[in-house]
Amino acid sequence: MVGVSSAGAALGTSAYFNDEESFDGNSLAAGELDLLLDYQVRYHGGPGRLEEIRGMGYDGAEVIDAEEGVYLLDEVPDTGDIEDWDQYVLEHGFCDEQARERLVNGDEISPIALEDVKPGDSGCLTTSLHLCDNPGYIWMNGSLTANDDNGLTEPESEVDDTDGEGEGELADSIETRVWYDENCDCEYDADEENGGDDVDVALVLDRSGSMSGSMSDLKDAAKGLVDELGGNARVTVVSYSSSAALDQGLTDDGAAAKSAIDGLSSGGQTNIEGGVTTAQDELLNGTNARSGADKIMVVMSDGEANVDDDGDGSADPTDEATNAKNEGIELYTVAFGSADTTTLQAMASDPADAHFFDAGDADELIDAFSRIGQIIAGEKEIFSGTLAELMGILETDDGIPLDGDRESVYDEIDGGEPAAGDHEDRDPFEPAATHCLGFEWELPTDVGNEVQTDSVTFDVGFYAEQARHNDGSGSTA
The missing domain is CATH 3.40.50.410 (von Willebrand factor, type A domain)
Structure with a gap:
């Protein structure tokens, strides 16, 4: 300030010169990282089984291919009173409040719950991942929660003498594949190689x-x-x-x-x-x-x-x-x-x-x-092997680190283990975009009586972290 002395009142003022500047209304609001899911489940279980499949809890199951015996078991979103879902999403996005209500967080949902699976049966779960507001790194995780032998039939007893919880062979017999399902059609489109x-x-x-x-x-x-x-x-x-x-x-x-x-x-x-x-x-x-x-x-x-x-x-x-x-x-x-x-x-x-x-x-x-x-x-394959092998990788650390840019040379699995999430070739996923991941399973036709009465239970999930101030190395919690 200047003019603090009042001597020389003839200058016309006795007030101090002053000025005040302020930054008012300061606030901080937490951003958002919300991972939303929708999915579709298909089952190739043989012709003429629609009513049987509906009896397994898939009340809305539909036939996709009657001759081949392919069924649509379930899908989300349930569009409710939104007549044109695609147009609604185009105008409002997946993160709109009404759209969110029709997607899922995955809690307490078991898309795959099949009985009487026979050699030659197969199925697919494709999951659409939607991040709201912010870019994020995403991991696929999971675990094998049960692999049981539920009794010995006479044919099984001739080739297998194990019985009880944790003694099943089904997890080691089911073949699986995980891939980036770019067109979200629940079908793996292999590349030229x-x-x-x-x-x-x-x-x-x-x-x-x-x-x-x-x-x-x-x-x-x-x-x-x-x-x-x-x-x-x-x-x-x-x-x-x-x-x-x-x-x-x-x-x-x-x-x-x-x-x-x-x-x-x-x-x-x-x-x-x-x-x-x-x-x-x-x-x-x-x-x-x-x-x-x-x-x-x-x-x-x-x-x-x-x-x-x-x-x-x-x-x-x-x-x-x-x-x-x-x-x-x-x-x-x-x-x-x-x-x-x-x-x-x-x-x-x-x-x-x-x-x-x-x-x-x-x-x-x-x-x-x-x-x-x-x-x-062609779509990029992430994993191919048995269900037991896949679950072993998914339950390691944060699971399989997924790549937001499939044009890069990042390998999600290295030496049978999840690759380093902070690799320079791995990119986060952008928000407000659709990213689909496919998971398919098959019980091969050459599997023998050793899997009779066996059952498996497994979890599959996804974990997301913000990309800002983050190198993708994963949670330390």
Whole structure:
């Protein structure tokens, strides 16, 4: 302060100069890290067993494939009074209060509770993981709580003389697999190195006038997807504006596909319908189309469809997308910028949250195409072995450290033990995104009478920690 002396009152004031600044209303509010789950359980138990399975407690069980005897045992969420669950999640997110009420925390839930399991039976549990608000590291954990021999039948007594609690052979006989189920379909899609199927892929790219400032970003994203694919993939490039063009027929030459992408230029209206029908025709009838290959279409748009093949402006590409899906084509959609997210989500295959990507900027567009490329290239296996072996790993420390970025080279299991969680190649999981983990089991057909009357009980769970101020090494509690 200055002017503290009042001598010389002729200066016109006797008050001290003063000033006060303050930071008011300070507060600290704890953030949130909430791990929510939804799941689907399937059972391959032989035809004609629906009523028997419902009697095991699966009141809402449904037949998926009557001839093969595949059943949908249970699934969450129970959407209740939300008529369009996919649209609700698109608008509000999984962390919205009403959405949370329909997901689960996993407490006191036993998705797998089967009786009379026979050699050749198998099943799958796929779990969707949703983090709210903050990035986090996630571990899969569990334990074998019972492995019992519940009496000796005459056939079993000839090959097995053990009986009682902890004496069962079932845990050592059941084969299991854990993997990142990228499209959340409860089916392991092996990569090329592990005998994955051939795949024909159509990129359907928007080159309308509204893309004039974003073509470079689109080209980088699309070429990045091509680079993700393995040698078992063939790619076709289709683009659309007022009409659609087949820019590159199906080819296993990645350089040719990327050259076609580089040659695209923007201008015209948005005929998504034409792009879908052109891509469908090439996937199914093209010169290099393979009848035994998986068929996948990736449709990208940055606006609303405003013209169709008839040029009358009554454009709704959802019917064409439905036709493609009915022909066995798996359809991914990517919304960019001001795209019509409602239409693109309706076009995507089920589950929509695993097949629809909303990219708000160039980085998210590149990430979306990269993620789809990883999915197409094949899903990453985390573990394969017996149930007893799996449970032994899951009950070690925090369990198996999961990787939020499957493009990295992180190995979740090292030497039969959980790998170091703080490895530089492990990444946390981002919030407000869907990440699915698959767990499948099978009692092989060559298992003998030694497992008769045996039973197993096991727990499977997930543990999450915030990523901030954390290296992923896990809990010390």
